[in-house]
Amino acid sequence: MGTLTTTARPDAPLDPPLDAEVDATLRAAADRVRAVAGERVGGMVEAALRRTLTDTVTTGADGSAFVITGDIPAMWMRDSTTQLTPYLRFLAGCAPLADLVAGVVRRQLACLDHDPYANAFNDGPTGAHYDPDDVCDDPHVWEQKYEVDSLAYPVTLAHRLWRATGRTDVLDERAHRVLRTVVDQLRLEQRHDRSxxxxxxxxxxxxxxLARDGRGTPVGFTGMTWSGFRPSDDACTFGYNVPANLFAAQAxxxxxxIAGEVWSDTALADDARALSGELVDGAAAHGVVPHPAGTPGDGARIYAYEVDGLGGVLCMDDANTPSLLSLPLVAPDVLDPDVWRATRDFVLSPANPYFFTGSVASGVGSPHTMPGRVWPIALAVEGLTGTPEDRRRLLQLIADADGGTDRVHESFDPSDPTQYSRPWFSWADSMFCELALAVADDASS
Structure with missing residues (x-):
């Protein structure tokens, strides 16, 4: 998710046209948003839902689908999953969308089969790289930053497709091999010194x-699994990223x-459950820390963002998911609800060094962008993990902070939204749509 000069066509027409069934599904969804949030917000949602499908997805002859970020001609395992999030609610009733998601899963699994340490891939062996001088010169790989969530996101997408539709065509021999690799790699990286x-x-x-000739800063054994980089693509300060570990435990x-019900592979099922428990236990033992002293909430126990097992603790949160704020969305079955609630209070306060306030907005940002910038992704997550009132307020805030472009950006100045990064960022589009659809769901419940 490195920030580059825009290469996409943000003002390009929607071409090719959408399948008629998909078109009707998206129009109906946007109309539900219009009914509760008004024409402008509904129009932004409809345009964003269409734009992701028409301008970021390329379908291959084999039925797989390659998804760019919007402004970077490469496919991230994380972004290509999160970009599809608002469409997942339609899979059972819209076969063409289910086929599209299946195509993305096929491509993601092929990517992980090729290199499970890479975070972003080219559409074929083009030789394109974020930095041509990187150690990894594989022509298929755009960048080889190892991020735990790059393993977890494709697993969760395949699982949601299967549960929503019952289809197992993507859960083939390659999928079986890749999920075995995911478990083995997460376990290997519990002891990064052997990697x-x-x-x-x-x-x-x-x-x-990464420090130490590419090995990263020193870590001790905690039971958690090591990650070189965060979901922001920034290097970890300490090697155990707590939200990524809990997300991996959920995955x-x-x-x-899948292993037990589709493949009857009890060994893989047992290994996966055991490792999930180890990651959760490691996070509880080493990743739950006192609220930083001298700040509101002092004395509560919260999740740290990163630890190293040697005494190093980083208390913060980042806008990119998996984040601490997003844990109910990405790790609902493995988080500690009481610890998370205290963590949310920390994240959405000045105690979090990446919580920024301006005259227009307040929210979580990231060291990945300019100091003081708020991220719409984090505003959407704040709403999705908050109350119905939070969701309505934050949906309107994101729409109003578009800088006059009718687009949702990576980040913006909370006192001047006309100052923003990335003219077109499909992940931000999709999280805005997911929040808007949740607002519509609230109204109908």
């Missing part, structure tokens, strides 16, 4: 490379269900 993975980039930006439960 072959290295990432080194010739740069003066410390978050763009491992999905692996266990």
């Amino acid at each position: 072959p993975y290295r990432f080194s980039r010739d740069t003066a930006i410390p978050t763009e490379t 491992l439960l999905a692996v266990a269900e």
Whole structure:
């Protein structure tokens, strides 16, 4: 998710046209939003839902689907999953959308089969790279930053497709092999000193490379699994990213269900459940810490963002998911609800060094962008994990903070939304749509 000069066509017409059934499904969804949030918000939602399908997805001859971020011509395992989030509610009733998601799952699994340490891939062996001088020169790989969520997101997408439709065509021999690899790699990285993975980039930006000749900062054993980079694509300060570990624990439960119910592979199911428990126990033992002293909430127990098992603790949150704020969305069955509620209070307060306030908005940002910028993704997550009133307020806030573009951006100045990063960021579009559809659901419940 590295920030690059825009290469996509943000003003391009919607071409090719959508399948008629998909078109009707999206129009009906947007009309539900219009009924509760007005014409402008509903129009933004409809345009965003269409734009992702028409301008980011390329379907291959084999039925797989390649998804770019919107402004970068590469496919991230994380982004290509989150970009599809608002469409998942329609899978049971719209076969063409189910086919599209199946195509994305096929491509994601093929990518992980090729290189489970990479975070972003090219559409074929094009040789394109974020940095041509990186150690990894595989022509299929755009970037080889190892991020735990890059393993977890494709698993959860395959699981949701299966549960929503009952289809198992994507859960083939390759899928079986890849899910075995996911479990084995997460377990190997519990003891990173045994790992072959290295990432080194010739740069003066410390978050763009790993210390110690590409091995990362030292870590002790905690039971959690190591990650070189965060969901922001920034290097971890400490090697155990707590929200990524809890997300991986949730994904491992999905692996266990698929392994047991689809493949009757009890060994893989048992391994996945056992490792999930180890990650949860590790997060509880090492990743739950006292609220930072001297701040509101002092004395509560909260989730740290990162730890190293050697005494290093980083209390913050980042807008990119999996984040601490997003845990009810990505790790609902493995989080501690009481710890998360205290963590939410921390994240949405000045105690979080990446919570920013301006005259227009307040919200979570990221060290990945300019200081003081608020991310619409985090505003959407705040709403999705909050109350119906939160959702309505934040939906309107995101729409009003578009900088006059009718687009949802990566980040914006909370006192001047005309100052923003990334003219077109499909993940932000999709999270705005997911929030809007949740608002519509609230109104009908």
